[in-house]
Amino acid sequence: MKKALITGITGQDGSYLAEFLLDKGYEVHGIKRRASSFNTDRVDHLYKDLHEHEVRFILHYGDLTDTGNLIRIVQEIQPDEIYNLGAMSHVKVSFESPEYTADADGIGTLRLLEAIRILGLEKKTRFYQASTSELYGLVQEVPQKETTPFYPRSPYAAAKLYSYWITVNYREAYGIYACNGILFNHESPRRGETFVTRKITRAAARISQGLQQKLYLGNLDAKRDWGYAGDYVELMWLMLQQEEPDDFVMATGVTTAVRDFVKMAFAEAGIKLRFEGSGVDEKGIDAASGNVIVEVDPRYFRPTEVELLIGDPGKAKEKLGWIPKVDLQELICMMVTKDLQDARQDVHLKEGGFTVKEYNE
Ligand code: NDP
Numbered sequence: 559m560k561k562a563l564i565t566g567i568t569g570q571d572g573s574y575l576a577e578f579l580l581d582k583g584y585e586v587h588g589i590k591r592r593a594s595s596f597n598t599d600r601v602d603h604l605y606k607d608l609h610e611h612e613v614r615f616i617l618h619y620g621d622l623t624d625t626g627n628l629i630r631i632v633q634e635i636q637p638d639e640i641y642n643l644g645a646m647s648h649v650k651v652s653f654e655s656p657e658y659t660a661d662a663d664g665i666g667t668l669r670l671l672e673a674i675r676i677l678g679l680e681k682k683t684r685f686y687q688a689s690t691s692e693l694y695g696l697v698q699e700v701p702q703k704e705t706t707p708f709y710p711r712s713p714y715a716a717a718k719l720y721s722y723w724i725t726v727n728y729r730e731a732y733g734i735y736a737c738n739g740i741l742f743n744h745e746s747p748r749r750g751e752t753f754v755t756r757k758i759t760r761a762a763a764r765i766s767q768g769l770q771q772k773l774y775l776g777n778l779d780a781k782r783d784w785g786y787a788g789d790y791v792e793l794m795w796l797m798l799q800q801e802e803p804d805d806f807v808m809a810t811g812v813t814t815a816v817r818d819f820v821k822m823a824f825a826e827a828g829i830k831l832r833f834e835g836s837g838v839d840e841k842g843i844d845a846a847s848g849n850v851i852v853e854v855d856p857r858y859f860r861p862t863e864v865e866l867l868i869g870d871p872g873k874a875k876e877k878l879g880w881i882p883k884v885d886l887q888e889l890i891c892m893m894v895t896k897d898l899q900d901a902r903q904d905v906h907l908k909e910g911g912f913t914v915k916e917y918n919e
Protein backbone atom coordinates (compact mmCIF):
# COMPACT_ATOMS: atom_id res chain seq x y z
CA MET A 559 0.00 0.00 0.00
CA LYS A 560 1.40 3.40 -0.98
CA LYS A 561 1.69 6.04 1.72
CA ALA A 562 1.08 9.73 1.12
CA LEU A 563 1.69 12.66 3.44
CA ILE A 564 -0.38 15.79 2.83
CA THR A 565 0.42 19.12 4.48
CA GLY A 566 -2.61 21.41 4.49
CA ILE A 567 -4.96 18.41 4.65
CA THR A 568 -7.59 20.44 6.51
CA GLY A 569 -7.77 22.97 3.65
CA GLN A 570 -9.88 22.93 0.50
CA ASP A 571 -7.41 21.04 -1.72
CA GLY A 572 -6.13 18.79 1.06
CA SER A 573 -9.62 17.45 1.68
CA TYR A 574 -10.27 16.66 -2.01
CA LEU A 575 -6.81 15.12 -2.44
CA ALA A 576 -7.24 12.94 0.66
CA GLU A 577 -10.54 11.60 -0.74
CA PHE A 578 -8.92 10.98 -4.13
CA LEU A 579 -5.93 9.10 -2.67
CA LEU A 580 -8.06 7.02 -0.31
CA ASP A 581 -10.12 5.97 -3.35
CA LYS A 582 -6.87 4.93 -5.04
CA GLY A 583 -6.06 2.66 -2.08
CA TYR A 584 -3.41 4.85 -0.41
CA GLU A 585 -2.74 5.15 3.30
CA VAL A 586 -3.18 8.90 3.78
CA HIS A 587 -1.38 10.87 6.48
CA GLY A 588 -2.00 14.54 7.05
CA ILE A 589 -0.56 17.32 9.13
CA LYS A 590 -3.06 19.36 11.12
CA ARG A 591 -2.32 22.35 13.26
CA ARG A 592 -3.29 22.52 16.88
CA ALA A 593 -6.09 25.08 17.24
CA SER A 594 -8.23 26.16 20.15
CA SER A 595 -11.34 24.97 18.34
CA PHE A 596 -11.98 22.17 15.82
CA ASN A 597 -10.41 22.83 12.40
CA THR A 598 -11.04 19.50 10.68
CA ASP A 599 -14.55 20.17 9.25
CA ARG A 600 -13.49 19.43 5.69
CA VAL A 601 -12.04 15.98 6.50
CA ASP A 602 -14.24 14.84 9.38
CA HIS A 603 -16.18 12.55 7.04
CA LEU A 604 -12.93 10.64 6.28
CA TYR A 605 -12.07 10.08 9.89
CA LYS A 606 -12.56 6.65 11.44
CA ASP A 607 -12.09 5.58 15.02
CA LEU A 608 -8.39 4.79 15.38
CA HIS A 609 -9.35 1.61 17.23
CA GLU A 610 -11.07 0.20 14.14
CA HIS A 611 -9.16 -2.10 11.81
CA GLU A 612 -7.81 -0.88 8.48
CA VAL A 613 -7.54 2.79 9.37
CA ARG A 614 -6.01 4.45 6.29
CA PHE A 615 -6.54 8.09 7.25
CA ILE A 616 -4.26 9.38 9.98
CA LEU A 617 -3.70 12.94 11.19
CA HIS A 618 -0.55 14.18 12.94
CA TYR A 619 -0.15 17.44 14.81
CA GLY A 620 2.44 19.65 13.16
CA ASP A 621 3.37 22.93 11.54
CA LEU A 622 5.40 23.96 8.52
CA THR A 623 7.35 26.34 10.74
CA ASP A 624 8.60 23.49 12.98
CA THR A 625 11.63 21.71 11.51
CA GLY A 626 11.98 18.97 14.13
CA ASN A 627 8.30 18.14 13.95
CA LEU A 628 8.42 17.76 10.15
CA ILE A 629 11.51 15.54 10.22
CA ARG A 630 9.95 13.31 12.88
CA ILE A 631 6.68 12.93 10.96
CA VAL A 632 8.46 12.14 7.67
CA GLN A 633 10.73 9.67 9.47
CA GLU A 634 7.80 7.92 11.10
CA ILE A 635 5.72 7.61 7.92
CA GLN A 636 8.46 7.11 5.29
CA PRO A 637 5.99 8.37 2.66
CA ASP A 638 6.11 7.43 -1.02
CA GLU A 639 4.63 10.83 -1.87
CA ILE A 640 4.51 14.19 -0.10
CA TYR A 641 2.00 16.80 -1.24
CA ASN A 642 2.97 20.18 0.21
CA LEU A 643 -0.37 22.02 0.18
CA GLY A 644 -0.01 23.74 3.55
CA ALA A 645 0.32 27.51 3.36
CA MET A 646 -0.93 30.86 4.58
CA SER A 647 -2.84 31.03 1.32
CA HIS A 648 -4.63 34.39 1.46
CA VAL A 649 -2.91 36.97 -0.76
CA LYS A 650 -4.39 40.03 0.98
CA VAL A 651 -3.54 38.69 4.46
CA SER A 652 0.07 38.12 3.37
CA PHE A 653 0.55 41.92 3.23
CA GLU A 654 -0.37 41.99 6.91
CA SER A 655 1.72 38.94 7.93
CA PRO A 656 4.62 38.98 5.48
CA GLU A 657 7.25 37.38 7.72
CA TYR A 658 5.03 34.52 8.87
CA THR A 659 3.99 33.96 5.25
CA ALA A 660 7.64 33.75 4.17
CA ASP A 661 8.33 31.26 6.96
CA ALA A 662 5.37 28.94 6.32
CA ASP A 663 5.04 29.29 2.52
CA GLY A 664 8.73 29.67 1.66
CA ILE A 665 11.00 28.11 4.29
CA GLY A 666 8.34 25.48 5.08
CA THR A 667 8.97 23.96 1.65
CA LEU A 668 12.72 23.94 2.26
CA ARG A 669 12.16 22.20 5.62
CA LEU A 670 10.25 19.37 3.93
CA LEU A 671 12.81 18.96 1.16
CA GLU A 672 15.59 18.92 3.76
CA ALA A 673 13.67 16.27 5.74
CA ILE A 674 13.68 14.07 2.62
CA ARG A 675 17.42 14.63 2.22
CA ILE A 676 18.41 14.26 5.89
CA LEU A 677 16.47 11.00 6.12
CA GLY A 678 18.03 9.63 2.93
CA LEU A 679 14.66 9.39 1.15
CA GLU A 680 15.80 11.09 -2.09
CA LYS A 681 15.13 7.99 -4.17
CA LYS A 682 11.93 6.93 -2.36
CA THR A 683 9.83 10.00 -1.65
CA ARG A 684 8.26 12.00 -4.46
CA PHE A 685 7.41 15.63 -3.74
CA TYR A 686 4.61 17.86 -5.01
CA GLN A 687 4.81 21.62 -4.42
CA ALA A 688 1.63 23.72 -4.54
CA SER A 689 2.90 26.54 -6.74
CA THR A 690 0.57 29.22 -7.96
CA SER A 691 -0.45 31.48 -10.83
CA GLU A 692 0.24 34.37 -8.43
CA LEU A 693 3.90 33.86 -9.47
CA TYR A 694 3.03 35.52 -12.79
CA GLY A 695 1.75 38.66 -11.02
CA LEU A 696 2.29 41.66 -13.25
CA VAL A 697 1.33 40.60 -16.75
CA GLN A 698 4.32 39.66 -18.95
CA GLU A 699 2.51 37.43 -21.44
CA VAL A 700 -0.96 35.88 -21.90
CA PRO A 701 -2.02 33.16 -21.69
CA GLN A 702 0.50 32.31 -18.98
CA LYS A 703 2.37 29.06 -19.41
CA GLU A 704 5.33 27.17 -17.90
CA THR A 705 7.86 29.39 -19.71
CA THR A 706 6.24 32.75 -18.89
CA PRO A 707 8.51 34.91 -16.68
CA PHE A 708 7.45 35.38 -13.05
CA TYR A 709 6.79 38.78 -11.45
CA PRO A 710 5.34 38.27 -7.94
CA ARG A 711 3.13 41.04 -6.56
CA SER A 712 2.63 40.08 -2.91
CA PRO A 713 4.54 38.65 0.06
CA TYR A 714 2.56 35.46 -0.59
CA ALA A 715 3.73 35.24 -4.20
CA ALA A 716 7.33 36.12 -3.25
CA ALA A 717 7.36 33.28 -0.68
CA LYS A 718 5.87 30.89 -3.24
CA LEU A 719 8.52 31.98 -5.74
CA TYR A 720 11.21 30.81 -3.32
CA SER A 721 9.36 27.50 -2.94
CA TYR A 722 9.09 27.09 -6.70
CA TRP A 723 12.83 27.49 -7.20
CA ILE A 724 13.96 25.49 -4.16
CA THR A 725 11.82 22.61 -5.48
CA VAL A 726 13.51 22.86 -8.88
CA ASN A 727 16.91 23.14 -7.19
CA TYR A 728 16.48 20.04 -5.00
CA ARG A 729 15.35 18.12 -8.09
CA GLU A 730 18.46 19.15 -10.00
CA ALA A 731 20.93 19.01 -7.09
CA TYR A 732 19.88 15.82 -5.32
CA GLY A 733 17.83 13.93 -7.91
CA ILE A 734 14.64 14.14 -5.82
CA TYR A 735 11.47 13.50 -7.85
CA ALA A 736 10.07 16.96 -7.09
CA CYS A 737 7.45 18.86 -9.14
CA ASN A 738 5.69 22.20 -9.16
CA GLY A 739 2.02 22.35 -10.03
CA ILE A 740 1.44 25.97 -11.08
CA LEU A 741 -2.23 26.07 -10.25
CA PHE A 742 -4.55 28.82 -11.35
CA ASN A 743 -7.45 29.67 -9.00
CA HIS A 744 -9.66 26.72 -8.20
CA GLU A 745 -12.77 26.82 -6.11
CA SER A 746 -15.48 24.59 -4.68
CA PRO A 747 -18.22 24.53 -2.06
CA ARG A 748 -15.33 23.91 0.39
CA ARG A 749 -13.51 27.13 -0.53
CA GLY A 750 -12.62 29.34 2.44
CA GLU A 751 -15.30 32.00 3.02
CA THR A 752 -12.95 34.98 2.60
CA PHE A 753 -11.80 34.15 -0.96
CA VAL A 754 -13.76 36.18 -3.47
CA THR A 755 -15.77 33.39 -5.14
CA ARG A 756 -17.08 31.87 -1.92
CA LYS A 757 -17.67 35.29 -0.43
CA ILE A 758 -19.85 36.07 -3.46
CA THR A 759 -21.76 32.75 -3.67
CA ARG A 760 -22.39 32.83 0.06
CA ALA A 761 -23.64 36.42 -0.08
CA ALA A 762 -25.85 35.70 -3.11
CA ALA A 763 -27.46 32.83 -1.20
CA ARG A 764 -27.88 34.79 2.03
CA ILE A 765 -29.21 37.93 0.33
CA SER A 766 -31.73 35.83 -1.61
CA GLN A 767 -32.93 34.34 1.71
CA GLY A 768 -33.16 37.72 3.46
CA LEU A 769 -30.24 36.96 5.82
CA GLN A 770 -27.88 39.68 4.53
CA GLN A 771 -28.48 43.14 3.04
CA LYS A 772 -25.29 43.90 1.09
CA LEU A 773 -22.09 42.48 -0.29
CA TYR A 774 -18.94 44.66 -0.10
CA LEU A 775 -16.12 43.83 -2.50
CA GLY A 776 -12.77 45.22 -3.64
CA ASN A 777 -11.46 45.24 -7.21
CA LEU A 778 -14.28 44.18 -9.55
CA ASP A 779 -12.07 44.45 -12.64
CA ALA A 780 -9.61 41.69 -11.63
CA LYS A 781 -9.80 38.68 -13.95
CA ARG A 782 -9.16 35.12 -12.88
CA ASP A 783 -8.99 31.70 -14.54
CA TRP A 784 -11.33 29.80 -12.18
CA GLY A 785 -11.47 25.99 -12.17
CA TYR A 786 -12.91 23.32 -9.89
CA ALA A 787 -10.68 22.05 -7.05
CA GLY A 788 -11.99 18.49 -7.43
CA ASP A 789 -10.58 18.39 -10.98
CA TYR A 790 -7.21 19.82 -10.00
CA VAL A 791 -6.23 17.28 -7.33
CA GLU A 792 -6.19 14.53 -9.96
CA LEU A 793 -3.47 16.43 -11.79
CA MET A 794 -1.38 16.74 -8.60
CA TRP A 795 -1.38 12.96 -8.35
CA LEU A 796 -0.74 12.43 -12.08
CA MET A 797 2.31 14.67 -11.86
CA LEU A 798 3.88 12.28 -9.33
CA GLN A 799 3.19 9.14 -11.45
CA GLN A 800 5.37 10.03 -14.46
CA GLU A 801 8.82 8.65 -15.38
CA GLU A 802 10.48 12.04 -14.98
CA PRO A 803 9.57 14.93 -12.67
CA ASP A 804 8.41 18.14 -14.36
CA ASP A 805 6.45 21.35 -13.70
CA PHE A 806 2.97 21.95 -15.08
CA VAL A 807 0.41 24.74 -15.35
CA MET A 808 -3.13 23.75 -14.35
CA ALA A 809 -5.82 26.07 -15.67
CA THR A 810 -9.02 26.13 -17.69
CA GLY A 811 -7.83 28.63 -20.32
CA VAL A 812 -10.88 30.85 -19.69
CA THR A 813 -10.75 34.10 -17.72
CA THR A 814 -13.63 36.00 -16.09
CA ALA A 815 -13.84 39.35 -14.29
CA VAL A 816 -14.94 39.41 -10.65
CA ARG A 817 -17.91 41.59 -11.72
CA ASP A 818 -19.12 38.89 -14.13
CA PHE A 819 -18.69 36.20 -11.50
CA VAL A 820 -20.93 38.30 -9.23
CA LYS A 821 -23.63 38.55 -11.93
CA MET A 822 -23.50 34.81 -12.64
CA ALA A 823 -23.64 33.82 -8.96
CA PHE A 824 -26.53 36.15 -8.15
CA ALA A 825 -28.43 34.93 -11.24
CA GLU A 826 -27.95 31.37 -9.95
CA ALA A 827 -29.53 32.48 -6.65
CA GLY A 828 -32.45 34.06 -8.57
CA ILE A 829 -31.32 37.71 -8.44
CA LYS A 830 -30.76 39.72 -11.62
CA LEU A 831 -28.09 42.35 -11.06
CA ARG A 832 -27.06 45.36 -13.08
CA PHE A 833 -23.95 47.44 -12.39
CA GLU A 834 -23.86 51.26 -12.49
CA GLY A 835 -21.12 53.80 -11.84
CA SER A 836 -17.39 53.26 -11.89
CA GLY A 837 -14.37 52.86 -9.58
CA VAL A 838 -15.19 53.05 -5.88
CA ASP A 839 -18.68 54.35 -6.76
CA GLU A 840 -19.66 51.31 -8.78
CA LYS A 841 -22.78 49.60 -7.46
CA GLY A 842 -24.67 46.39 -8.13
CA ILE A 843 -28.42 46.95 -8.22
CA ASP A 844 -31.13 44.32 -7.84
CA ALA A 845 -33.09 44.79 -11.09
CA ALA A 846 -36.35 43.66 -9.45
CA SER A 847 -36.35 45.86 -6.31
CA GLY A 848 -33.96 48.64 -7.38
CA ASN A 849 -32.01 48.12 -4.13
CA VAL A 850 -28.23 48.52 -4.08
CA ILE A 851 -26.92 45.15 -2.91
CA VAL A 852 -23.28 45.22 -4.04
CA GLU A 853 -20.86 48.02 -3.16
CA VAL A 854 -17.14 48.60 -3.52
CA ASP A 855 -15.17 48.97 -0.28
CA PRO A 856 -11.54 50.08 -0.78
CA ARG A 857 -10.67 48.12 2.38
CA TYR A 858 -10.50 45.08 0.12
CA PHE A 859 -8.06 46.64 -2.36
CA ARG A 860 -4.52 45.26 -2.30
CA PRO A 861 -1.37 47.41 -2.22
CA THR A 862 -0.32 45.71 -5.46
CA GLU A 863 -2.86 43.76 -7.51
CA VAL A 864 -2.70 40.94 -10.02
CA GLU A 865 -5.09 42.16 -12.71
CA LEU A 866 -5.23 39.37 -15.27
CA LEU A 867 -4.65 35.64 -15.04
CA ILE A 868 -5.40 33.22 -17.84
CA GLY A 869 -3.52 29.95 -18.03
CA ASP A 870 -2.52 27.73 -20.91
CA PRO A 871 -3.03 24.10 -19.81
CA GLY A 872 -1.60 22.80 -23.13
CA LYS A 873 1.39 20.97 -21.62
CA ALA A 874 -0.74 19.15 -19.01
CA LYS A 875 -3.20 18.17 -21.74
CA GLU A 876 -0.51 16.86 -24.03
CA LYS A 877 1.80 15.11 -21.53
CA LEU A 878 -0.62 13.98 -18.84
CA GLY A 879 -3.86 13.75 -20.80
CA TRP A 880 -5.47 16.07 -18.25
CA ILE A 881 -8.49 18.22 -19.03
CA PRO A 882 -10.61 20.05 -16.48
CA LYS A 883 -14.17 18.68 -16.51
CA VAL A 884 -16.21 21.33 -14.67
CA ASP A 885 -16.75 24.73 -16.32
CA LEU A 886 -17.40 28.01 -14.51
CA GLN A 887 -21.21 27.87 -14.82
CA GLU A 888 -21.28 24.37 -13.29
CA LEU A 889 -18.84 25.43 -10.58
CA ILE A 890 -21.00 28.42 -9.64
CA CYS A 891 -24.09 26.21 -9.61
CA MET A 892 -22.32 23.76 -7.25
CA MET A 893 -21.23 26.55 -4.89
CA VAL A 894 -24.51 28.47 -4.84
CA THR A 895 -26.49 25.26 -4.30
CA LYS A 896 -24.42 24.45 -1.21
CA ASP A 897 -24.62 28.01 0.11
CA LEU A 898 -28.39 28.10 -0.44
CA GLN A 899 -28.71 24.90 1.61
CA ASP A 900 -26.73 26.50 4.44
CA ALA A 901 -28.69 29.75 4.19
CA ARG A 902 -32.04 27.91 4.34
CA GLN A 903 -30.82 26.05 7.41
CA ASP A 904 -29.97 29.39 9.01
CA VAL A 905 -33.43 30.73 8.17
CA HIS A 906 -34.95 27.79 10.05
CA LEU A 907 -32.63 28.38 12.98
CA LYS A 908 -33.56 32.06 13.09
CA GLU A 909 -37.26 31.22 12.93
CA GLY A 910 -36.69 28.87 15.86
CA GLY A 911 -35.24 31.76 17.87
CA PHE A 912 -31.58 30.74 17.53
CA THR A 913 -28.78 33.15 16.58
CA VAL A 914 -26.86 32.44 13.38
CA LYS A 915 -23.19 33.10 12.80
CA GLU A 916 -22.26 36.18 10.74
CA TYR A 917 -19.06 36.70 8.77
CA ASN A 918 -17.80 40.21 8.13
CA GLU A 919 -14.84 39.66 5.77
P1 NDP B 1 -6.50 26.61 2.16
O1 NDP B 1 -6.24 27.96 2.70
O2 NDP B 1 -7.89 26.11 2.04
O3 NDP B 1 -5.71 25.53 3.06
C1 NDP B 1 -4.42 25.79 3.53
C2 NDP B 1 -4.01 24.66 4.43
O4 NDP B 1 -2.70 24.92 4.95
C3 NDP B 1 -4.91 24.46 5.66
O5 NDP B 1 -5.00 23.09 5.96
C4 NDP B 1 -4.12 25.18 6.76
O6 NDP B 1 -4.41 24.71 8.06
C5 NDP B 1 -2.72 24.78 6.36
N1 NDP B 1 -1.69 25.63 6.96
C6 NDP B 1 -1.64 26.97 7.00
N2 NDP B 1 -0.52 27.38 7.63
C7 NDP B 1 0.13 26.26 8.01
C8 NDP B 1 1.32 26.02 8.74
N3 NDP B 1 2.07 27.01 9.19
N4 NDP B 1 1.70 24.74 8.95
C9 NDP B 1 0.94 23.71 8.49
N5 NDP B 1 -0.21 23.88 7.79
C10 NDP B 1 -0.60 25.14 7.58
O7 NDP B 1 -5.75 26.52 0.77
P2 NDP B 1 -6.13 25.68 -0.56
O8 NDP B 1 -6.53 24.32 -0.17
O9 NDP B 1 -7.01 26.52 -1.40
O10 NDP B 1 -4.72 25.66 -1.30
C11 NDP B 1 -3.79 24.59 -1.09
C12 NDP B 1 -2.41 25.06 -1.50
O11 NDP B 1 -2.39 25.40 -2.87
C13 NDP B 1 -1.88 26.28 -0.76
O12 NDP B 1 -0.49 26.13 -0.62
C14 NDP B 1 -2.17 27.43 -1.70
O13 NDP B 1 -1.27 28.48 -1.48
C15 NDP B 1 -1.97 26.76 -3.03
N6 NDP B 1 -2.74 27.28 -4.13
C16 NDP B 1 -4.10 27.36 -4.05
C17 NDP B 1 -4.84 27.76 -5.14
C18 NDP B 1 -6.32 27.88 -5.09
O14 NDP B 1 -6.88 28.53 -5.99
N7 NDP B 1 -7.00 27.27 -4.15
C19 NDP B 1 -4.17 28.10 -6.42
C20 NDP B 1 -2.73 27.93 -6.40
C21 NDP B 1 -2.06 27.53 -5.30
P3 NDP B 1 -5.68 25.30 8.91
O15 NDP B 1 -6.88 24.57 8.38
O16 NDP B 1 -5.31 24.94 10.29
O17 NDP B 1 -5.71 26.77 8.64
Ligand code: GDR
Nearest residue numbers: 647649690691692742743752753754755775776777780858
Ligand atom coordinates in the same frame (compact mmCIF):
# COMPACT_ATOMS: atom_id res chain seq x y z
P1 GDR C 1 -6.41 35.25 -5.17
O1 GDR C 1 -7.88 34.91 -4.68
O2 GDR C 1 -5.87 36.47 -4.56
O3 GDR C 1 -6.44 35.18 -6.67
O4 GDR C 1 -5.59 34.02 -4.57
P2 GDR C 1 -9.03 35.83 -4.04
O5 GDR C 1 -10.28 35.06 -4.22
O6 GDR C 1 -8.67 36.27 -2.67
O7 GDR C 1 -9.03 37.12 -4.99
C1 GDR C 1 -9.29 37.06 -6.37
C2 GDR C 1 -9.44 38.46 -6.94
O8 GDR C 1 -10.66 39.03 -6.44
C3 GDR C 1 -10.40 40.36 -6.04
N1 GDR C 1 -11.38 40.77 -5.02
C4 GDR C 1 -11.50 40.26 -3.78
N2 GDR C 1 -10.82 39.26 -3.16
C5 GDR C 1 -11.21 38.94 -1.89
N3 GDR C 1 -10.60 37.90 -1.27
N4 GDR C 1 -12.21 39.61 -1.24
C6 GDR C 1 -12.90 40.63 -1.82
O9 GDR C 1 -13.78 41.21 -1.22
C7 GDR C 1 -12.53 40.96 -3.17
N5 GDR C 1 -13.00 41.88 -4.06
C8 GDR C 1 -12.31 41.74 -5.17
C9 GDR C 1 -8.97 40.32 -5.50
O10 GDR C 1 -8.43 41.64 -5.43
C10 GDR C 1 -8.32 39.43 -6.54
O11 GDR C 1 -7.93 40.17 -7.66
C11 GDR C 1 -6.10 32.70 -4.63
C12 GDR C 1 -5.57 31.95 -3.40
O12 GDR C 1 -6.18 30.67 -3.36
C13 GDR C 1 -4.07 31.77 -3.50
O13 GDR C 1 -3.62 30.91 -2.46
C14 GDR C 1 -3.72 31.14 -4.85
O14 GDR C 1 -2.33 31.00 -4.98
C15 GDR C 1 -4.28 31.98 -5.99
O15 GDR C 1 -5.69 32.07 -5.82
C16 GDR C 1 -4.02 31.34 -7.34
